[in-house]
Amino acid sequence: MTEQELLRRESLHKLRETGIDPYPAEMFEVTAFAADIVANYREEVLEDGTKNRLNYQEVALAGRIMATREAGKAMFMNLQDSSGRIQLYLRREEVSPGEDTVLWDQVVKKLLDLGDYVGIKGFAFKTKTGEVSVHVQEFKFLSKSLRPLPIVKRDAEGNVFDAFTDPEQRYRMRYVDLTVNPEVREIFLKRSKMIKTIRAYLDELGLLEVETPILQPIHGGAAARPFKTHHNALDMPLFLRIANELYLKRLIVGGFDGVYELGKMFRNEGMDRTHNPEFSMLEFYVAYKDYFWLMDVTEQMFERIARALSADGGTKILSGDTEIEFAGPYRRLTMYDAIKEYTGLAVETATEEQLRAYCLVQGIEIDPTMGKAKLIDEIFGEKVEHHLIQPTFLIDYPVEMSPLTKKHRSKPGLVERFELFVNGKEVGNAYSELNDPIDQRERFKDQLELAARGDEEAMVMDEDFLRALEYGMPPTAGIGFGIDRLAMLFTGQRSIQEVLFFPQMKPEKTV
RNA sequence: AGGCUCGUAGCUCAAUCGGUGGCAGCACCGGCCUUUUAAGCCGGGGGAUGAGGGUUCGAGUCCCUCCGGGCCUACCA
Numbered sequence: 001m002t003e004q005e006l007l008r009r010e011s012l013h014k015l016r017e018t019g020i021d022p023y024p025a026e027m028f029e030v031t032a033f034a035a036d037i038v039a040n041y042r043e044e045v046l047e048d049g050t051k052n053r054l055n056y057q058e059v060a061l062a063g064r065i066m067a068t069r070e071a072g073k074a075m076f077m078n079l080q081d082s083s084g085r086i087q088l089y090l091r092r093e094e095v096s097p098g099e100d101t102v103l104w105d106q107v108v109k110k111l112l113d114l115g116d117y118v119g120i121k122g123f124a125f126k127t128k129t130g131e132v133s134v135h136v137q138e139f140k141f142l143s144k145s146l147r148p149l150p151i152v153k154r155d156a157e158g159n160v161f162d163a164f165t166d167p168e169q170r171y172r173m174r175y176v177d178l179t180v181n182p183e184v185r186e187i188f189l190k191r192s193k194m195i196k197t198i199r200a201y202l203d204e205l206g207l208l209e210v211e212t213p214i215l216q217p218i219h220g221g222a223a224a225r226p227f228k229t230h231h232n233a234l235d236m237p238l239f240l241r242i243a244n245e246l247y248l249k250r251l252i253v254g255g256f257d258g259v260y261e262l263g264k265m266f267r268n269e270g271m272d273r274t275h276n277p278e279f280s281m282l283e284f285y286v287a288y289k290d291y292f293w294l295m296d297v298t299e300q301m302f303e304r305i306a307r308a309l310s311a312d313g314g315t316k317i318l319s320g321d322t323e324i325e326f327a328g329p330y331r332r333l334t335m336y337d338a339i340k341e342y343t344g345l346a347v348e349t350a351t352e353e354q355l356r357a358y359c360l361v362q363g364i365e366i367d368p369t370m371g372k373a374k375l376i377d378e379i380f381g382e383k384v385e386h387h388l389i390q391p392t393f394l395i396d397y398p399v400e401m402s403p404l405t406k407k408h409r410s411k412p413g414l415v416e417r418f419e420l421f422v423n424g425k426e427v428g429n430a431y432s433e434l435n436d437p438i439d440q441r442e443r444f445k446d447q448l449e450l451a452a453r454g455d456e457e458a459m460v461m462d463e464d465f466l467r468a469l470e471y472g473m474p475p476t477a478g479i480g481f482g483i484d485r486l487a488m489l490f491t492g493q494r495s496i497q498e499v500l501f502f503p504q505m506k507p508e509k510t511v
Numbered sequence: 512a513g514g515c516u517c518g519u520a521g522c523u524c525a526a527u528c529g530g531u532g533g534c535a536g537c538a539c540c541g542g543c544c545u546u547u548u549a550a551g552c553c554g555g556g557g558g559a560u561g562a563g564g565g566u567u568c569g570a571g572u573c574c575c576u577c578c579g580g581g582c583c584u585a586c587c588a
Contacts, residue, residue, distance in 0.1 A: 003557055004521060004539055069551095072544040091545070114538080127546050148538060150522040153549045161549055162523050162537050168580045169522095180522095223588065243588095269587045270512080365585095377588090401588085419588080429588065457588080480588095506579065 004148045011111040012144050018107060022144035028119035032059035035083035041124045041132045056124035059134060061086070062142060064179065065116050066151055075108065079120065079134075084182075087133040088120060094137060108139065115145035115179075152180045171503050184498075190309050191487040191499055195262065197308040198282060201301050207258035207284055212247035214240060214264070220465065221245030221404070223457035224267040227277075240266035245404065245478065246465045248285045249433065252476050253468045260284035262483065273495045274425070277504050280483035289477035290432045291416045295393050298420060298428060298479065299328030302391065309490050319423050319492045322389055330391040330420070335380060338394055342384045347376050355379065369454050373398035388421035403443040403459055405431040406475075422489055430479035437469035 001009075015022045042054040063081030073092040078085050096104035112118070121138040150164040163181075164170065170177040170184070177184050199209070217236070219226040221243030231238050244261055251259045265281045286293075306315045306326035315327035333341075336348045345358060355375040359366045364382045366375060376398060388394070395418040396411060405415035416432035434440050444461045451458035487499035497503035 002521060002539095007539070067548075067550095069547045070544080071547050071550080074545040074547080076547045076550085078548080087548070089546075093545090127548090129546070129548080131546095131548075133546090148521045151538075152522085153537070155549050159549080164522065166518095166522090166580080168518090171580095225587085267587070270585075272584095272587090273582085275587065426588075508579075 002148075005146060008113055008144070008146045008148075011113060012146065015107070015111050015141065015144065018102070018111075020107065020111075020141055022141050024140070024142065028060070028062050028140065028142055030060055030062050030081075030119075032056060032061055033083035034061060034063065034079060034081045034086035037061075037124050037134065038084065038086055038132045041126070043126060051126075053123065053125055056134075058121075059124060060119065060121045061134065062119040063117065064145070064149075065112060065114055065118055066149075067114065067153075068112070070109065076133075079118070080179075087127070087131055088122075088136050089125075089127065089133050090136045090139070095139060112141075113145060113148075114151060115147070115149040116141065117143035117145070149176065150180055167497070168505075171497055171505055172508065174501055187487075187491045187493060187499060188501065190491050193308055194305050194487060194490055195483065197305050198301065199262070201304055202260050202284060205258065205286075205297070207260045207286065208256055210248070210251060210256075210259045210261050211263070212241075212244045212251075212261055214266075216241050218460060218462050219243075220460060220462045221247075222265075223459060225269055225456075227266050227268045242267050243480075244281070244283055245480070246462055248283055248478070249473060249476070250465065250468045252285050252287055253471055253473045257288070258284065258286040271504060273497075274485065274488075276484065276496050276500055279496070279500075281480055282483055283478065283480040285433065285476050285478040287474040287476050290475065291395070291418055291430055291477055294430045294477045294479050295330070295332065295418065296328075298393075298430070299330055299391075302326045303328060305486070305490060317490055317492070319489055320494070322423060324423060324489075325390060328391075330393055332393045332395055332418075334396045335376065335394055335398075336396070338384050338388075339376070339380055342387055343379065345379065347379070371400060373400035377401060385421065385426070386424040389423055391420060391422045393418045393420055400446070402431065403447050404434050404440075406434045406436075407439070425485065425489075426482075427485050427489060428479055428481045430477065433473070433476040433478045435469060435473040435475060437466055440469055441466055 012022055037056050037059065041056050044052045044054060046052055061079060061081060063079045065077050066080045066085065067078040069076040075090045077088040077090070079088050090108065092101065092104040095108055096102065119140045119142050120134065120136045122134045122136040125133060125135050127133050150162070152163050153161040155161070164177065170181070178188075203209070215229070215231070215238040217238060219239040219242050222245070224242045226239040226242050229238050229240065230236070242265055244263065244265070248259050248261060260282065262280065262282050264278050266278050268277065269275065271277065303315050303326050306317050307313050310317055315325060317324050317326060339345050339347050347355065350358075352372045352375065355372060356366065359375060359378060362382070364378055366378055370378070396408060396414045397405070397417045399405075399407060399413055399415050402415045402417050405417045408414040408416050418430050419426050420428040420430075434443065444459065444466070447458040448461060484496050484499050488494070488496060491499060493499055
């Protein structure tokens, strides 16, 4: 244990000896929050110059002590609660009236440490420097902190001192990060608000929020390596879901007009700035709609999120150095037109060989198993994707890449699919869902062939899903959004770890 | 998985070419101060430099292995 930890444990014992319970059981009734008092405290100056305090004259606050400034027989502290910080003012003669000054000299000045939770009662006032503060009349320990917090300081100009910045420590001890870094807290508040906005919007559309299995006997609906586990009682393998698409469609078959699920997906793949092994997805499926309808809905949903999260209620969000306009309509660009625009290449009429030659010249990595559709996808990823900064619907993909998507109503060889790109990254993927069971079986067979050729991403046949389609699924539009990536986008973060409370990490040696 | 890079006190950081780890700031301990706010002033303590090995008269610094992090690449709808 470090010197400071030993001292705090000593303080703990002394508190108990003094008859103070450092961890009292009874509730402390909070009647006010720091930020509210700071924002709303009012006083008037009378004609004779004296001040009349108008509100917050009997308040009870609770939180952590984040700074103390002793000034002789008076003392200032900063109290941090869930709303923010406020200055406290204490005087010896009030804490320890009369001869017995133990409470002041020993308890408040010595045994109280930064990070301790306290409850205080008192009244709001303004100091002579004009800072709204609480004059403390009663003081109570609520919980003793036994480790020194890496408290971050800021001066009047906003300069930060002693920042707590080491990402490893911040992620491993997110509780500390959240305590000392208010901007981190702000990111997660925004994330929560974003999800709340999404739910409210989908509920308004009349969709039903549902839950589908996370443990699945067949991992379908996407192309990714799953986490595998084992059920003991049934003695069978189970997979953590990589997607929930096929289950949500089964619910559409079952007669729900619209369903959505917000939940975790699990993919046993590499980790980087935009990938965490478990991540959150929103998927929703609506009967009798098509992908054009989904584009309109997406625009409206994103505009709402932007209004909810932007500082001014507007539709623009600053992500890094780029201002992104979320008010619709967004540009709608076919995949072929997009490639033509950014490369001059006419992929529509090009042969597989010509595409292969182009990739070779451009230094785009390819391998012999790739068909035309895959080559187009590679060219797009390499040459186009990073240009799509403002929200753009990329529409109409080659059929080979989209085994669950309905064939295009008028363009042979394509499917009714779009992906939404913002800030150079894909954030959503949508289809007019394939509901022809015969076609779907053929597509699965094509996937099996791809798998046989060595494509590890190929989807597996799901006979029960086909059976469901054979019973009949209405025409349906469906879309999936990566919630974490949306959170990154709307909070301007570069790393997925900054929008996950507890990103995946290797274990520590010792704690 | 590969490449690069980082790991020094509770936090943020110094340490020349390999030459005794810093009166460093904050935090901590003792003292002073009845309106301070990165409070201030006086005094003080705190480190097996991520772990292990090697080279050297001498290693925080160079080499190797391991652990953990970051960035990039690969993988990944």
